[in-house]
Amino acid sequence: MHIRYLLALSLLPHLVLAEEPASELDSSTQCVVEPPVPRMPATHADATAFELQEIRILSERSEAQMGKKAKFIGNVSFSQGGRNIAADEAILDQENERLDANGNLVFQDQMFTITADSLVAQMRNNSAILSGAQYWLHGQQIHGDAEKLEITPDNNLHLTKTNFTTCPPGDNSWLLEAEKIKIDSSEEWGELWNAKLKVGDVPIFYIPYMTIPISDKRKSGFLFPMFSTSTTNGVEVATPYYWNIAPEYDLTFTPHYMSARGLFLKTDFRYLAGESQHGKLNVEYLANDNMLENSPDRYLYHWEHQGAINENWRVLANFTDVSDNNYFNDMNSEVRAATDNQLSRIGEVSYFEKNWDFSARVQDIKVLGEDETPYQVMPQLNFNYRTPSLWNGLDFDLMSELSNFKHQENEFTTATRLHIEPSISYPIHGPAGSLTSEVKLLQTYYWQDTPDTAQNKDLDNQVSRTLPQVRIHGQINFERFTDYFNENYRQTLEPQFQYLYVGYEDQDNIGIYDTALLQEDYFGLFRERRFSGLDRIADANQMTLGLTTRLFDEHNVERFQFSLGQIFYFNDSKVGISEAGIPSQTFTQENTSNSVLAAELNTQLYKDWFMSGSIQYDTKQSENKKSEVTLDFRPGANKLLQFSYRYVPDLVNTNTNESVNISQAGMRGAWPVSDNLYLVGNWYYDLNESRSVETYAGFQYESCCWALRLSYHYRIKTNYEDDFNPTLDNRELFESGVYLNFVIKGLGGSGPLGVSDMLNDGLFNYRKPLYLKN
Template structure:
């Protein structure tokens, strides 16, 4: 028969260990190791405090002498809250407050399962010892053996002659053996003494002392080194050290040695400022670059900060500076990619209310490797106000700004600009479509520092520009049910139009401070501006017509989308970007009856084949102004083949002020060779120059407990005219190199290696066709 005892004694302290943050990224790996023992019965999570303290004892047979000793035999189960012990036999010494249990012993709580040969629990000291123990952390991969396992009175765990791994049982890909392991349940970190790391059963590393995480809590220590080799940097090895300064601050120091250049030092300091603000400070330095003759010090410093002061105030700052133009091209910075040639420095503070907001900002942009030096915004103050449905369905809006433009070159004009854009609109929305009518006034004032000695006498010292704008935009939604290729679909037909009128005013007496052309595409046909910024507002008297059709399958997933549109000009635009102080600037006003014909397509061709493309075609000159297309084959997780092509004629190179044609074809792929092996590669070819611009091949093996990746890069290398001399004349146009990444999961590595970051590792990132899903 079963005997039940209810005792008001504390059995064992609960060991609190948070779950490991290591997770597998790629589908197909089932890595959670569960203990090969049955889950003991548990009580409800919403127990009362008294029920949490009660000990329930169930057994087949029992003998007890009041106040002395009780013996339990056969399927013994001790329970206290979420903690359970199962054994064949147990003896409870009530006088000495001691519990002895043995035979098929299992200890479980919410976080850990332990099997052991025997157990002794001391009630007075609130501690327990288990011999011949095996343990498993719930919901994690961590498990191991211990000759002796002790649960101390302060809830810590001590293991003697022990080991652990994150590999499945029977897999000895890696195993860490230690004489002693102590796990602090408060700090949630483990300390190891006299440890040996075995890979494939072979000892490869002896560690007198080390610490390991058993939760997401941070702790100081070395991270896994990174090893690579390349034609420009030689053999590279980086050994990051992480310093957990406090809960609000941490610092990563990375000595990065390059055999061809020297020692490159990097630091990344992160901080929290209260509950809603955070930031980081990066410092990088190489004292003498051996690749450069008489190299000066090369350095970077970067600071960024963002967050909310309270529910209304927001702040943001971002500042970066480098020693030379080729810094990002030559060195593996943690701040910016080599393909970026602009450094933006911004400081901003904003205040938000329900119907209005105000923002103050300063901005400076540094262009690397070119003669272009943009204006500095010092400062800019913007005020926006919104009053929806303020009278009989009318919406009122106001955007305004006051900007001061400075330039480091004294020959350039400085200016102050004040702009107001009040608008009244009447929106009508419904399931069948929408119609929005808007009237806007564009009022701008300029105060320009005109200095005839600097050659800027063509500009006016004061400009008052007033332009009216009328915009009417409408769209109708039709839909029907149809079938194609024996599949049922819901098809939509969405014609739309926009009439836009903007008044004309000669603006050649205004300098160009923050204005440039906007890239054309289908959605750009329905903008009310041709330029970014407001130094030039193009006059317009035009009608835009567009049509979009979509197909949705039975699961309401978009399987096809096609858009086609064009602008028809009733009058030629007379305003373009032409800065009288910059001879290389190009006149860009429209002198044609219509714009380019813009079309975009996204469709699922058949099963796992997808096509995405866009084109801007000049119907008057019969010229292709821009086109791009991708063909994707995506049959499953981490399976991808993509073929792409893009063509852009007359693209202005900001560094040389010369026009170039871009005509590039490429292919990219990722494929699993098995459940653990993946191969990723890409190849891009410049059809104009008849040369490869990037090649990437990567092989990756990933199991539940370790991962390794070997990759090869060959890519074009940007080289700028630098601001120090002399520079080696043989600066390479192309760079190639091998890179090795290795992670042992569960030992504080950087986490599992994923296929997604391999697809994005290069000059050209993988882009999935828009609006379409597998």
């Protein structure tokens, strides 16, 4: 018969462990390591304190003597709150407050499960000892065996002659054996003594003492090393050390040894400033680079910060400096890639309200490998005001900017610019289309200080520029139901037009401080400006015509999109960028009856085949000004084949200032060989130079408890002249290398990031064709 006892006694302590959050890795293989018994349901949040302390005992039969001993036999179950003990036999010594249990013994908590040969629990101090134990930590992949497992009065675990792994039962990929393990329930980490790491039952190293995390809680310690070899750096070994300084601070210090260069030290310090602000500080240093003449010191400083001070105020800061132009080409930096040649230094504070906002900003840009230095913005103040539906459907907007431009070299002009841009617009929107009419007044003031040594001495000390602007933009939406290739579709036809008028004023008396020519892709045809910045506002009297058509299937998923457009000029534009301020930036004026013909295409050709392309074609000169096309085959997760081609003529080489044409073809792929092994590779070829510019091949094996990545790189280097290397003759044009990453999960590593990370591991990042809109 079943007997139930209700005793107000505390049975066993409760070990608190944090549940592991869901992984953010897009392709990481996860194990499900479950104990061989069903888990107990969680205690209801509304349970009373008495119910949490109440002990319930069930058994098939019992022998009890009041106040002394009670013996329970057959399917014995002890439960208290969220804890449960199941055994074949148990003896409760009420006089000594001791519990002995054995036979198919299972102890289960909301956080862990333990099976054992026997259990002795001292209820007086809330401790217990389990012999011949096996344990599983819920929410983690960690499990193992122990000759003796002790639950201490302070809710910690002490394990003697024990082991653990994150691999599934029966999988001996790796196992950590230790003479003793102490698991701290509050700090959520474990201490190990006399530990041996076995891989495939083979001991690979011995550790007298180490600590490991048992949850996602941060813990100081060494991370897994990284190995590689390359033609420019030699053999490389990096051993990161993670320091958990405080809940709001941490630091990763990485000694990175390169046999060809020396010891490269990298520091990554991260911090939280309150609940809404965060940032990081990077310092990298290589003393006496042995690959360069005179063995110079090389370094990097990087600081970034962003966040909200309160509901209205926002802050942003970003500063980077390096020792030389080729730093990112030679060093494996944690901050930027080798293809980056602009270092932006920005500080900004902003204030936002419902109808207006204000910001103050300072900016300096360092361009690596170029003699010319851009202007510094010291500072720039912006004020914007918006009043939707001001009167009878009219919207009012005001944009204003006050900027001060300085240059590091004294022979350049300095200037202060005030720009005020009020506008009134009348938007009409509906399912059938839209029509927006807009009038602007562009008022700009310049105060310029031109030294006698300046290359351009024709700039006026004061300039006032007033330009009217009128813009009318309209679009009509047509749609019909049709069928193609025996499939039903909804097709849209969306013609649009834009008339733009901007007044003319001679602006050669204004320097060039932050202005450059913008691209003329399809979406750029409907811009209001030909130039970025405000130093040149091109006059315009033009009409833009564009057409977009789309196909939606029966599930309203967009399968096809094609856009075509061109600008027609009623008058030639008289405003261009001449040699002023920055001599290297020279652009011709617009003297043609129409712009390039720009087209964009995104389509799902058939099932898993996708195609994306764009072209800018000069119909007057019958010349291709820019084009690119990609063909993708994506049959499933982490399965990809991509073929691409791009052509860009008249691109200026920053090293030689010569005009070159870019004509490159490439292919990229990622494919799983099995559930755990996948391959990634790419190859890009320069058709003009008849040579490969990048080759990448790699494979990654990832199980739920370990991961291995091996990759090979061959790529062209972007070399610049600098003080360390006044000529390019002594620098290698190409670099090749082999890279190895190995991670054992559960010992502080999370494993490689998977296919997406490998696809972006190169000069040419993977660019997925634009997803069609649903």
